[in-house]
Amino acid sequence: MAAEEIPYGRRTQHAPAVKEVHIVWITAGLSCDGDSVAVTGASQPSIEDVLLGAIPGLPKVHLHNPVLAYEVGEDFMQYYYKAERGELDPFVLVVEGSIPNEEIKREGYWAALGTDPATGQPITTSEWISRLAPKAFAVVGIGTCATYGGIHAMAGNPTGCMGLADYLGWNWRSRAGIPIVNVPGCPVQPDNFMETVLYLLYQAAGLAPMIPLDDQLRPKWLFGSTVHEGCDRAGYYEQGDFANEYGSPKCIVKLGCWGPVVNCNVPKRGWMAGIGGCPNVGGICIGCTMPGFPDKFMPFMDEPPGARASTGASAVYGRVIRSLRSITNATVNKEPKWRRRGTELTTGYRPRTY
Ligand code: SF4
Numbered sequence: 001m002a003a004e005e006i007p008y009g010r011r012t013q014h015a016p017a018v019k020e021v022h023i024v025w026i027t028a029g030l031s032c033d034g035d036s037v038a039v040t041g042a043s044q045p046s047i048e049d050v051l052l053g054a055i056p057g058l059p060k061v062h063l064h065n066p067v068l069a070y071e072v073g074e075d076f077m078q079y080y081y082k083a084e085r086g087e088l089d090p091f092v093l094v095v096e097g098s099i100p101n102e103e104i105k106r107e108g109y110w111a112a113l114g115t116d117p118a119t120g121q122p123i124t125t126s127e128w129i130s131r132l133a134p135k136a137f138a139v140v141g142i143g144t145c146a147t148y149g150g151i152h153a154m155a156g157n158p159t160g161c162m163g164l165a166d167y168l169g170w171n172w173r174s175r176a177g178i179p180i181v182n183v184p185g186c187p188v189q190p191d192n193f194m195e196t197v198l199y200l201l202y203q204a205a206g207l208a209p210m211i212p213l214d215d216q217l218r219p220k221w222l223f224g225s226t227v228h229e230g231c232d233r234a235g236y237y238e239q240g241d242f243a244n245e246y247g248s249p250k251c252i253v254k255l256g257c258w259g260p261v262v263n264c265n266v267p268k269r270g271w272m273a274g275i276g277g278c279p280n281v282g283g284i285c286i287g288c289t290m291p292g293f294p295d296k297f298m299p300f301m302d303e304p305p306g307a308r309a310s311t312g313a314s315a316v317y318g319r320v321i322r323s324l325r326s327i328t329n330a331t332v333n334k335e336p337k338w339r340r341r342g343t344e345l346t347t348g349y350r351p352r353t354y
Pocket residue numbers: 227228229231232233234235237250251252253257258259260279280285
């Protein structure tokens with residue numbers, strides 16, 4: 001095409017700072033692959049959007065996730081060896097599942113991925129993280145197991161497992177200077193994860209500043225508010241109107257909801273395409289995004305200990321407020337009296353020109 005035929009608007013297009021980015025995803029932590037499955041439900045953006053380059057100006061993305069890959073066995077494993085040799089540069093390392101403590105036993109392994117050709121022994125998951133993390137552009141923990149240990153790291157577990165920051169160190173930085181990025185949730189909310197990946201792609205492209213993280217290494221824009229702050233049942237809470245059994249549309253704090261002290265955006269965002277969630281649709285929040293999950297929240301179906309004082313106060317205040325509001329509600333439920341048929345106009349209109 002001759003130069004003059006190139007549309008003028010192409011001037012808005014700029015090549016990203018890097019042309020291609022690989023996402024090397026380890027699902028071989030102690031996990032159920034629930035996060036890999038969850039992200040297939042994302043739509044803002046979807047995995048397909050990212051892989052097909054729906055957003056212009058970003059690097060081309062190659063995803064290496066065993067749940068979604070075409071390749072199997074050794075063909076699939078090649079990507080991990082290539083990443084280790086520096087042949088997939090840059091790459092984002094995604095870790096799914098808790099990282100077991102392989103140091104507490106003399107033989108065997110808790111979790112592994114691939115076989116070391118030299119020894120014929122499995123390569124442990126923690127070994128892969130130690131090999132790949134120093135070479136990654138960024139390291140991302142997907143789900144509460146990878147971020148903080150999660151359900152597998154609960155009291156009494158035999159593996160001594162932990163989250164990424166417990167394994168690599170909370171002050172760890174990638175070679176691009178990026179801290180570990182934690183996207184907790186059990187499983188992760190689909191769009192929360194894909195938005196975070198998208199942010200890192202913008203960063204790799206040179207189009208965004210350092211990803212903003214809180215002191216638990218969570219993206220601030222996703223985890224800066226509590227469940228309660230985004231729950232559409234909070235109106236019932238404020239009016240001291242609490243459910244005593246499941247199935248009620250009212251606030252379910254007395255049934256075990258931990259929403260007021262949990263950082264998560266699921267009730268506000270919904271699960272997929274704004275549909276679903278937890279307390280907003282009748283399921284108690286069990287704090288599945290939190291570093292203290294699950295031990296600090298069990299038994300799940302008991303009223304949280306701190307809830308009694310605040311619900312007691314709101315029950316007293318709420319009863320008065322509710323009755324005052326019901327009077328006003330009855331008033332505003334009636335139409336103004338001038339809306340009627342008749343030969344006389346009673347709206348108060350006073351013509352000035354006729
Ligand atoms: S259901 Fe839970 S999150 Fe929602 S208003 Fe009640 S306590 Fe808060």
